[in-house]
Amino acid sequence: MSRHASAVRARLLILGGGYVGIDAYRAVMRQLGRQVRRGQVEITVVNSTPYHTFHGFTGEVLGGVLPLERTLTPLRDLLPQARVIEATVTRAELPMQRVHVQDQAGRTSTLCYDHLLIGTGSRDPFERVPGLREHGWRLKDSRDMQAFRAHLAQRLADGQPTTLAVIGGGFAGVEMAAALRERLTRAGVPGEVHLLCSGGVLDCLQGRFGGLAAHARQALQRAGVQLHLGRRVTEIRAGEVRLEDGASLRVNEILYAAGIALSVLPGTEELPRDDAGRLLTDDFLRVQGQTRLWTGGDAARVRHPARAGDCPVNALWAMKHGMWAGHNMARSVQARSLKRFSYRGLGQVAGLGRGDGVGELFGVPLTGAAAWWLRLLFFVWYMPSKRQGARAFAEMLRPPRRRGTPASALQPTGG
Ligand SMILES: Cc1cc2nc3c(=O)[nH]c(=O)nc-3n(C[C@H](O)[C@H](O)[C@H](O)COP(=O)(O)OP(=O)(O)OC[C@H]3O[C@@H](n4cnc5c(N)ncnc54)[C@H](O)[C@@H]3O)c2cc1C
Numbered sequence: 001m002s003r004h005a006s007a008v009r010a011r012l013l014i015l016g017g018g019y020v021g022i023d024a025y026r027a028v029m030r031q032l033g034r035q036v037r038r039g040q041v042e043i044t045v046v047n048s049t050p051y052h053t054f055h056g057f058t059g060e061v062l063g064g065v066l067p068l069e070r071t072l073t074p075l076r077d078l079l080p081q082a083r084v085i086e087a088t089v090t091r092a093e094l095p096m097q098r099v100h101v102q103d104q105a106g107r108t109s110t111l112c113y114d115h116l117l118i119g120t121g122s123r124d125p126f127e128r129v130p131g132l133r134e135h136g137w138r139l140k141d142s143r144d145m146q147a148f149r150a151h152l153a154q155r156l157a158d159g160q161p162t163t164l165a166v167i168g169g170g171f172a173g174v175e176m177a178a179a180l181r182e183r184l185t186r187a188g189v190p191g192e193v194h195l196l197c198s199g200g201v202l203d204c205l206q207g208r209f210g211g212l213a214a215h216a217r218q219a220l221q222r223a224g225v226q227l228h229l230g231r232r233v234t235e236i237r238a239g240e241v242r243l244e245d246g247a248s249l250r251v252n253e254i255l256y257a258a259g260i261a262l263s264v265l266p267g268t269e270e271l272p273r274d275d276a277g278r279l280l281t282d283d284f285l286r287v288q289g290q291t292r293l294w295t296g297g298d299a300a301r302v303r304h305p306a307r308a309g310d311c312p313v314n315a316l317w318a319m320k321h322g323m324w325a326g327h328n329m330a331r332s333v334q335a336r337s338l339k340r341f342s343y344r345g346l347g348q349v350a351g352l353g354r355g356d357g358v359g360e361l362f363g364v365p366l367t368g369a370a371a372w373w374l375r376l377l378f379f380v381w382y383m384p385s386k387r388q389g390a391r392a393f394a395e396m397l398r399p400p401r402r403r404g405t406p407a408s409a410l411q412p413t414g415g
Contacts, residue, residue, distance in 0.1 A: 010041045010333040013099065013113035014082075015089050015265075017047030017075045019315050020119030020297035020322035022384050025079050027326030032333060036081050041333060043082040044111060046101055050086045051075055053142050056315060056379045057392065058172060059351055061145065063179030064153075064186075065400055068146055070392050073385040085111075089120070092267035097292070099267075115292050115329045118268070118279065119322060122260035122298035122313075129167075129256070131236035136167075136256045139176075152253070156183075162191035165241050165251040167233050168258030169197025170204060171314075171350045174216055176257055177225045178353040185224070186400060193225045194249060196241065198232040198258070202350060202358070204312075212358040215367045219352045233258070260298060260313070274301045284338040285325035294329055296321025306344045316346065316382065349375040354400070 012028060014021045028036070028043060035041040051072040060066040075084045087101040090108070098112045124140060126133045137148040155162050162184060166177040177195040184191040200206070201220065202213040220227060228249070235242040236256075241249045262277030272280040272288045278301035280288045285302070287293040296302060297318030302311045311317045320343040328338045349359025349371055357371030366374055376396055383389035 008040060008042055009035070010114045011112060012041065012043045012115050012117070012329060012333075013111055014043065014045045014117045014119060015099070016117075016119035016121055016297075016299075017045050017049075017052055017079070017084070018119060018121050018297065019318035019384075020117070020121070020295075020299075020325070021045055021047065022052060022078055023319045023322030024117050024119065024294075024296075024326030024329070025082055027323045028330045029081060031327065031330035033081070043079070044085060044113075045075065045079055045082045046085045046087055046089055046099075046111070047075060048086070048088045049142070050084070051142075052078055052384055053140075054315075054379075054383055054388075055140070055172075056382070058139055058145070059175035059179035060392075060396065061149065062139075062152075062176055063183045063353075063400075065179070065354075066392055066395050068142060068149060070388055070395065072142055073383075073388055078384050085109075089265060092116075092265055094267060094270075094293070113292075115294065115332060117294040117296075117322075117325055117329065118265070118287070118299055119295065119297055119318075119325075120263070120265065120299050121318075123263055124256065125259055125261035128259070128261065129233065129236060132256055135236045135238050136254045138256055148253075148255070152183075155252070156187040156189050159189055160252075162189060162253070163194070163251045164191065165194045165196060165249060165254045167196050167241070167254065167256050169195060169199060169201045169229070170257065171202070171348070173197070173257035174202060174220065175351050176255060178220060178223060178351065178356075180255075181220075181223050181225050182353045182400075194228060194251065195220065195225050196228040196231055196233055196243070196249070198230065200229050201227065205348075205358070205360075208363075209360055209365055212360065212365055212367065216350060216352055216358045219356055219358075223353060262299065276301075283340045284328050285321055285341055286328070292332075294325040296325050302341065305340070305342050312345075312348075314348075317343075319382065346378075347374075349378060351375050 032041045051074050054071040061068050087103040090102050091100045102108045124138045138144045164180050166173050181193040201217040205213040232244040234244050279295045281300050281302050282288050304311050324341045347361040351357045355372050357375050359366050359371040380389040380393045
């Protein structure tokens with residue numbers, strides 16, 4: 001319980017130590033830092049792991065350019081004034097303003113709140129793709145990523161020919177395919193990388209930025225990635241990807257990057273959601289119809305403030321949602337009026353291997369080295385730990401090792 005229970009005026013409970021959770025914490029601290037340090041406001045963050053995972057450099061981690069630990073930062077370093085609880089949230093009792101959590105040892109506890117922020121993100125869509133859970137590598141959880149890295153490193157060290165399939169032609173899939181292709185080449189191991197997409201490469205860039213999508217497609221082809229466009233994957237089996245048209249592809253390893261699914265926290269079933277399960281928000285990042293419930297990021301559907309439709313689902317928007325939700329939560333505690341979410345975006349960028357990329361910044365298209373540098377600087381700037389960012393920057397500029405990089409132990413580095 002609280003160190004200053006009698007003096008506590010507000011208990012802020014943040015579920016999830018991802019982008020939403022961290023930026024919400026920072027926004028609250030900017031406004032209520034003094035009250036938090038005096039024990040008048042309590043911030044508690046619950047996360048299933050003790051560290052934050054930065055997914056932006058997934059391609060570089062797979063490609064052996066960055067160690068996995070570069071993307072993991074202990075939450076206690078990032079949230080020094082918060083009570084950080086490593087546990088899984090199992091149930092909410094919204095009318096009682098409390099949630100139940102369970103730690104890895106099976107111990108349960110109950111946390112009460114005045115304001116609750118749901119920033120628990122998304123999960124892999126197991127039910128959408130039969131066989132994904134059993135035969136596909138997932139990369140959202142750093143423990144899965146570590147297992148894949150170790151497995152791949154072993155294959156390459158043994159010189160085993162390796163055929164890899166990446167499913168998903170969005171930013172994550174494209175970056176992974178490019179990075180893995182580079183890694184096989186560097187390791188001098190015979191092998192193939194296949195990229196399978198139900199649509200085209202980077203369809204999200206079609207229309208105004210169609211030229212960027214075409215650049216990405218050509219760069220992947222030049223690098224030797226085999227493209228299977230307009231081909232939906234219906235099932236994953238051991239060493240085999242099955243496609244909608246009845247064809248199948250024999251491969252050694254299958255990586256999945258084609259979409260997300262949402263889990264509904266028991267006790268929150270009554271909250272308004274869209275068909276995908278995302279919580280609906282008002283213009284202040286509150287869950288619609290609620291005054292003490294906040295959300296953002298992958299878990300939420302937030303209307304874009306400047307154009308028709310919703311905010312994109314990615315880390316930058318999750319950060320901005322978290323920032324706004326935290327800011328408004330703090331203003332609620334101070335009984336001040338709330339600020340309407342008004343962030344308009346910055347751009348988007350994808351890496352296509354060392355020194356190449358595509359992107360746009362405020363609508364200005366970029367390709368090649370300019371896009372690669374933009375992405376590097378952008379990611380380093382937005383990493384939650386500046387020290388990790390500086391290390392990543394230096395490592396990205398270092399010439400890559402020719403043979404496979406040994407898999408390191410899963411150990412987050414101090415922030
Ligand atoms: C492989 C991969 C690559 C990506 N690459 C990019 C990229 O290059 N650029 C980009 O912008 N975006 C990228 N994304 C997307 C980006 O990571 C997400 O949009 C972003 O993480 C969403 O932030 P969030 O805070 O909503 O969720 P998250 O960052 O996922 O944080 C949610 C947190 O909640 C915790 N949690 C969930 N359920 C519970 C529970 N019941 N109890 C306790 N804790 C719980 C999780 O452990 C997690 O730490 C990538 C995603 C993946 C998976």
